[in-house]
Amino acid sequence: MPVDKPAPVDHPVHPHIRARWSPVAFDVRPVEPEKLRSLFEAARWASSSFNEQPWRFVVGVKGQGDTFERILSTLGEANAAWAQHAPVLVISVAKLSFTRNGNSNRHAWHDVGQAAASLAIQATELGLRVHQMAGFNPAKARTELGIPDDYEPVTAIVIGYPGDGSLLPETTRARDDGARQRRPMAQIVFGGTWEQPPAWLA
């Protein structure tokens, strides 16, 4: 059961970028409030279109009220099976219009993703792990969490310390043993011609 699974990078990157990954095995250990504050501070300082900061986060801490259970109830079955053991569940939410003029913010989801990425890197710095999920019911999240019109649930996010997977069925636990994979850079970074790698990549 890997607690660490550093990315087999082709080029040097920051150690936290290598170390961040999305496990299914989380420890039941709670996350300290000061660490939660640092996570959302990191998210808060992401860049955003017109500095709108369209990200919102509904945070459920296990044992504190029923927000954790309400978020858990929105997760797809496969995700809930492992996410239930983690100490913190979050729904990220995008504000879809600009506060300054009411216009549609085409980059709201992009900016929420940026904030989530900052949060994940800060989590790595703090010894925590983050697992983002599309597999939840946004309509149910809207109802359960009172998310208003003009805001859209984006992802569910699991936060906690890495675990040994002892609470998980073997098939679920085995997911964490898979190799980390990425497309080669030449398939995602192009020069002047579509799908042609730039000269500096040669």
Ligand SMILES: Cc1cc2nc3c(=O)[nH]c(=O)nc-3n(C[C@H](O)[C@H](O)[C@H](O)COP(=O)(O)O)c2cc1C
């Ligand atoms: C927007 C988004 C949605 C995802 N949805 C799910 C999900 O529903 N269930 C799940 O187990 N993992 C989910 N993941 C995790 C991805 O599968 C994972 O990030 C990807 O395989 C790369 O692995 P790594 O994060 O360990 O590098 C999601 C990740 C993102 C960013």
